Amino acid sequence: MYxxxxxxxxxxxxTFVLVLFGCGSAATAGGELGYTGIALAFGLSIVALAYVIGPISGCHVNPAVSLAMLIGGKLSGRDFIAYLVAQAAGAVAGSALLYAIFHSAGKTAANLGQNGYGDGYGIGISALMAVIVEIVLTFVFVYAIMGVTSEPANGKVAGLVIGLTLTLVHLLGIGLTGTSVNPARSFGPAILLGGEALSELWVFVTAPFVGAALAAIAFRTLNVRKAG
Incomplete structure (x- = not known):
């Protein structure tokens, strides 16, 4: 026990690593990598992290995942609050380093991989549709996490399944909202950039929490076997 x-x-x-490599790939090489490359940057980050810090903390690196674990009884209220603070700090640190990288090259850090919606972002979906998209994507991601981590026998492949699922939701979501499914991942860039990214942050905090809560409830209702 740690x-x-x-x-x-x-x-x-x-969370620092996820934001630096995921958002960093989108911000510095998104045009060259394309949606698939960016999706893989996020997914592969989680695969690597799952096997390194998974045994320590569970490798949530995402407040929405931590909320689902709280609802599922796998995380205490005290640990939930501590995880949220740590995840937010890691996200801000990752975004700050990315910001410093741009500054060192004499460039304006207008893109830190922030999420968004509306005209000029992706295909230009509305705020309401962005909320719906993020709820659905987060539901899929968190439901997969709860399923693959519920059986000890899945331990060796859990990180791979979770990383590939994150890649999957990014493949759809990048062109719509940039794909959050993680309030911390959205918080870091928005805090550094301010402006529109910060004003739209409410979507990428609220919707992932709702999606995660729904996934936790669905898992408890459908997947948990009851004695007798």
């Missing part, structure tokens, strides 16, 4: 201090440190490092 201490809470080690768990939150792992969550902070993990």
């Amino acid at each position: 201490s809470l201090g080690k768990k939150v440190t792992a969550e902070m490092i993990g």
Whole structure:
């Protein structure tokens, strides 16, 4: 059993890595990588992290995942709050390093892989549709996590399944909202950039939490066997 201090440190490092490599790939090489490349950057980050910090903290690196684990009884209220703080700190640190990289090259950091919607972002969906999209994508992602981590026998492949599922939801979501499914991943870039990214942040905090809660409820209702 690891201490809470080690768990939150792992969550902070993990979220830092996810934001730096995922959002960084979108911001610095999105045109060359395309949607598939960006999706893989996020997915492969999770695959790597799952096997490194998974045994320590569970490798949530996502407040929505932590909420689902809280609802599922796998995380205490105290640990939930500590995880959220660590994840937010890691996301801001990852975005800050990305911002500094742009600044060191004498460039304006107008793109840090932030999420968005409306005219000029992706195909230009509305705020309401962005909420719906993020709820659905988060539901799929979190439901897969809860399913693959519910059986100890899946331990060796869980990280791969979770990473590939994150890649899957990104393939659809990048052209719509940039794909959040993770309030911390959205929080970091928005805090650094401010403006429109910050004003639209409410969608990418609220919708993933709703999607995660629905996934946790669905899993408990459909997948958990009851004695007798």
